[in-house]
Amino acid sequence: MTLAQNDPQATRLSQTTPAGAATQREAQATPPLTMQISGKLSGRGHARPKQADAKLDPELQEQLTALFQHGQHQQAAARCAELLNSHRKSAFLWELLGRCHLAQAALDEAATCLNKACELNPTSATTFAAMGDVYRRQNRPEDAVALYKKALALDSTCLSALNNLGNTLLNQDRIIEADQCFASAIDQAPDNAQLLYNRANIQRQLGNLGIARDLYGRAARFAPGFLEARYNLAQLTGMAGDRVEAIRNLEQILLARPNDDRARAQKLRLMADLCDWRWLDEYQDHRRHLGLRGSACAPQAQICLEDNPDLLRIRMQAHASAGLQSDPAPQRPRAETRPPQLRVGYFVSSNQDLDALRLLDSLLARHDQSRFSLYVYTASAPRADLVGVLHRDIRGLSPTTIKTQAVADQLDIAIDLTSYTQEADATVFSARIAPVQIAMPGFPGTMGAPAYDYIVGDAVTCPPGSERYFEEHLIRLPHSYQSISGPQDLSGHQFSRRDCGLPDEAFVFCSFTAGHAITPREFDIWMRLLTKIDGSVLWLADHPEEAQAALRQAAGDRRVDPDRVIFAAPCTGEERMARSMVADLFLDSFTLNAGPAARDALVAGLPVLTMAGRQFAARTTASLLAAAGMEELQTTTPQAYEARALELASDRDQLMALRSKLRLMQSKAPLFDTAGYMLDLERGLDMVFARHCDALLPQHVTVPAEDVLPAKPADSYSAAQTAGTPIHAA
Structure with missing residues (x-):
């Protein structure tokens, strides 16, 4: 989870909070850790020592409070200690001195002073709340909860008690109770940016992104300098589709922090x-x-x-x-031999990563459960039809709790299917939750963390000499790092070119790659192809309106009629795959290949032309084509890519021959053999676990190709033949 830094303009908080010195980190996974609050809260509600001592000048109290709130804890403590010589029964001085000690992590001294304050004024809610802060810092959460509740019994509007009770409950994964605390606190101080931010983090963790976005927006509005709130607002606004507004928020951050x-x-x-x-x-x-x-x-x-x-x-x-440092968990004795059933845990920490969830469905459908005991950790409810699979629902759980559960399950191998995809949390793997930890790249590149022993690849995505690009060791599968289903029955989704807004007789180049993967390098080639192939069109995905306007403008700037760039209507799943069949040739992007769109095209029988680059993400389509037996669609330079596209567009017979070959390969190539892929992966898992049993350090492993016996008809994977419903329906 992301650590967030206190923003003085947003909160005017004291430096007593542990998060006050926390470093910033990207919030690409789960939301930032909720920041702690002690002392004065901004907004209409205040929580600070309320009791006045008749013998202590009120103006002096205000001066001491100001010193504390401005972080001058040593000066405030020295002044309090001096005044206590003549005001021994001042509960205000004892509490403030205790808070100063707390701010300086002198917890025993803080407890002594605050206990004295409680003795002198047993009706002060803020004193009990401060004592709760001490217990929380001493890792005594249950005692802290009891004191916060005592404070709230004395004053139900005590903001520091409400906020820090919420923080403590959140650390215990009592997320709903924590949310209720923050909601109550916001009722008392509706313009308090810190409280709004804290509750936004919880709502984000629960998956309520719309509510979280609204709360972040209110926090940023009430405290324009609260840059953490504004950054999270930008993230969720962009995810909701309003990229222009998201960019505006990010530009405000860059004005303050270039x-x-x-x-x-x-x-x-x-x-x-x-x-x-x-x-x-x-x-x-x-x-x-x-x-x-x-x-x-x-x-x-x-x-x-x-x-x-x-x-x-x-x-x-x-x-x-910044957030994935190794955090070794207690180790159980090393196994000297492979157990009869190897315990393998699959982790999908984001319920928005549909690609990882589909991969999980395929793996669970094909695993040999006589040799592998399967554990699944997903942000979803358990499924009754998952026979032989132990499911852990990790919705709303902190990484610490997930780690504890995984260690208790005594996994032999932990596999991360999500890695760095959006709203995913990779920090679970920062602990040694299993003797062998593997990334199956949802993120097509190195994780950059020594917490992962291996990453799954192949000889195309990770050719010899590419080892230096990875923090992990490579498990090179014999064909491709992934597998896709063979031909599917798409008869229920028939499209004509007219249905898709395409001219009947034109040559249709298509590229359903993501908008951020399109750069002038590809686009210049695509436009030159349109000028050389009379009447041809370029069919692109349903990009945002701003992107469509920009691409049409770019076409015009290159002297191509913008109407020859056609954007597909929105659709999902099988419709998108079936629609691909009406195109003639799929053109891949360079730095970041088309990924799922290229896979869909191959399943639909549409040839995909690619240029293999250097990084993993620029070689994924080449890997698919090699495993499909379609190497003639691979190129290695922009010039060769353009020439090959022009050749195919000019020779319909050659292109039709490629389509026929692709259809044939769907029934025999390794890419479409999900059962064979599962055998290769299981052999890879056995190989790396054998090294662990032999007390050998991880090293690069190449899984040899084996002649697989002819598959039984039931082993030929298709959506219709998979037993039961998918674990996650797309």
């Missing part, structure tokens, strides 16, 4: 989503230091910046060092 690489990388990614290619010049201006200083940048924002795997590894190491 060197905030995290905000700049996110801004560049959003500009790329809108095909606003000015991001390329801005990136070049900041390339040298981006992601290597201050706050770490979101992996998803970095992967598409350039095809430079050496630089990506350095940036990913910087990102991991």
